Every structure is written in C-alpha cells, then in structure tokens.
Amino acid sequence: MMSSERPALPFDAEKHDHSQCVADALRSAESLCERRGARLTSLRRRVLELVWTSHAPVGAYALLDRLSHERARAAPPTVYRSLEFLLQHGLIHRVESLNAFVGCPHPGQSHSSQFLICRDCGIAAEMLDADINRAIAERAAACGFAVERKTVEVRGLCPACQTRDGAGQP
C-alpha cells in the first residue's frame, strides 16, 4: 500500500471510448442507487447523462439549456435539485473553481479526490493521490484542524494541449 492509484486520465481525447464511459457511469449509478434505496428517477438519470456528455465540467445553466430541448418545463430548480441528489450520492463532483459539475468515474466509495483541469480543452481529470491526501492530512493534524472536506483543483495544460499549443497552429 505505497501510493496512489492510477486510473486512466481522460486527456487522451481521441483514444478513449467515451460512450463506454457514459454507459459505465450510468450502470454504476443504477446499481449504487438500487443498493441504497435511492431513487434514480428518469430526470436524475438524464441529468447525470448530460453531465457525462464530456469530461469537461459543465455549468448548471448549460445543463438546463440541453434539458430544455427535451423537457418544456425545465427550470433552474429542476437542474439544481437533480445535481444535489447526484452530489449527495457521489455520482458527480462540483468543481469549485469553475462553478461546474463533472461525473465521478468511481462513485460509491467515499473518497477525497483531486482534479487536473486543462484551461485549453476544459477537461478535468479526477485523481486519487494518496501522497497528496496524506500531506494535507498531516499538515491539518499538525495544526489541530479537523478536516471534513478537501478541495484540490489544479489548473494548467494537459499533455495533448501542450503539444497543440507548443508545436501546433500559430
């Protein structure tokens, strides 16, 4: 148990099978909600699916726009209530520095994760880094601070976008 799991990051945009991501996410959500007796209604399921449209965090009002095409009477609370449910069950995360939401690739396990967020393509990769968590926990403990939630969001350029920016089009 040394360090850090290594889930594949979603930055390799062309390579990964995104419809598979979405399908996995929806299946996990269904089984998790069933196990918990939580009601993944069709609205909530659809909002989750919309969040998973891409790996870039999406704002509540962008979700509302998309939802409006399907549901005539969608309003802000429609979306925010679904988002709240999804957050409570760990099916999505809120990205504080963007006021936006992104799907969680490993729901169920309560976890404290970190995000690498590309300023160019917008993709946010979730990581579970034991060293980062340990460093934070140790420092907080040394301060006598009782940790409840951790927000770690790293902004920068993903590998693909570094290439594009550096060598690519002027």
Added chain:
Amino acid sequence: MMSSERPALPFDAEKHDHSQCVADALRSAESLCERRGARLTSLRRRVLELVWTSHAPVGAYALLDRLSHERARAAPPTVYRSLEFLLQHGLIHRVESLNAFVGCPHPGQSHSSQFLICRDCGIAAEMLDADINRAIAERAAACGFAVERKTVEVRGLCPACQTRDGAGQP
C-alpha cells in the same frame, strides 16, 4: 530545505493582535506597490483594509455594503475592480469554495498556498506547505500535466471551534 514554513495561524482568535495584522498588511501593500510602481489608490487601500477586517473570507457584496457607508457612489464594479487589482498584486486571495476574498499575510513572494477554512467561525488560515506542493507537483508531472495554478482549500473545524462544539453549549 526540508519542509514547510510555520506562520502563526489566525485561529487563536483572542490571542492575536488583529490591528497589528491589518497595520502590517497595509504597510506591506504600500511598500510592495511602491516598489512595483503600482498605484495603491485610496479606494484600493480601503478595500484591502476592509478585506482585512477579519481572517474570515468576505464576499464582494459584503465589501460593497461596508464601502457604501463611506462612498455614496460605490457600485459592484467599484469593488470588483479593486479586488482585481489586489489579486493581481497578490495582496489578497480568492477562496474558490466560498466565492470570497481574504488578505494574504505574505504578499510579494509569489506562492502557492493552501487554506484551512473553519466552517464554524469562518476563519481561513493560509499555509505554505512544501510537502503538499511537492505531492501535487509530482503527481501532475507524472501525468504530463503543466501546472499553472493550484487551489487547495480544506474545510473543517479549527481547534477553538472543536472545543466549543464538543464541550461547549448543547
């Protein structure tokens, strides 16, 4: 160069001389701006002073309220423009998870800091922890991610508020 500086945290509310904090902050700001040829106007100076009213991050509209008592024609842009200046010069930080602003106790040196934020008293303590920064840098590097900014915000209970909650009033 082992690890971590140790500035006194502001959680010991009664103990620290807050007027001294404010005075220090304003003096640092003045000398820093002078060195840089940046104009710390009376408005900007006053906004900085208002941010430093406490160690709890304060929202832009709370600042606007206070400012309105003194400046009849203060409007949102009045505050936001001053905040932008203060941010650019590292005199304050934005706390993303609160949409609020807090004074920086060691401006001038560009730094990547972390916050311990008490959910009870609201105080945000800024830390410079080399281990946390190293852990994040190492993980990002391993992912090929080029870091530009780091947001680390830890929510929980400060020592004083743990005491109050645990033993204090029911």
Added chain:
DNA sequence: TCTTAAAACGATATATTATATCATTTCAAT
C-alpha cells in the same frame, strides 16, 4: 385496491455573484 404520507417535481419569484460598456475624472509625464 384504496388511502395516505413522503418524495419528487412544476412553477414562479428572487437572491447572489460577476461582468460589459461608456462617460467622466484623476494623474503623471511631458
């Protein structure tokens, strides 16, 4: 099956945070 209480959702209003834009004033360097 019918009843019913809770949960979810619809509908409307409004709060909170932030920015765009253009006019006017202030400031420092000529």
Added chain:
DNA sequence: ATTGAAATGATATAATATATCGTTTTAAGA
C-alpha cells in the same frame, strides 16, 4: 498647461443559485 493613460463613476445586464408553495408521483400500509 497639455495630454494620454489609468482609474473611477454610472448604468445595465449576465451568470449562478436558492426560497417557496402548489401539484404530481410513488411506495407502503390499511
């Protein structure tokens, strides 16, 4: 003194989020 740039005033509006109350749906028990 003149002037161009920076700062501020003034107004409007965008973007994000929540409060509240009425209606519908749902699951569980009578």
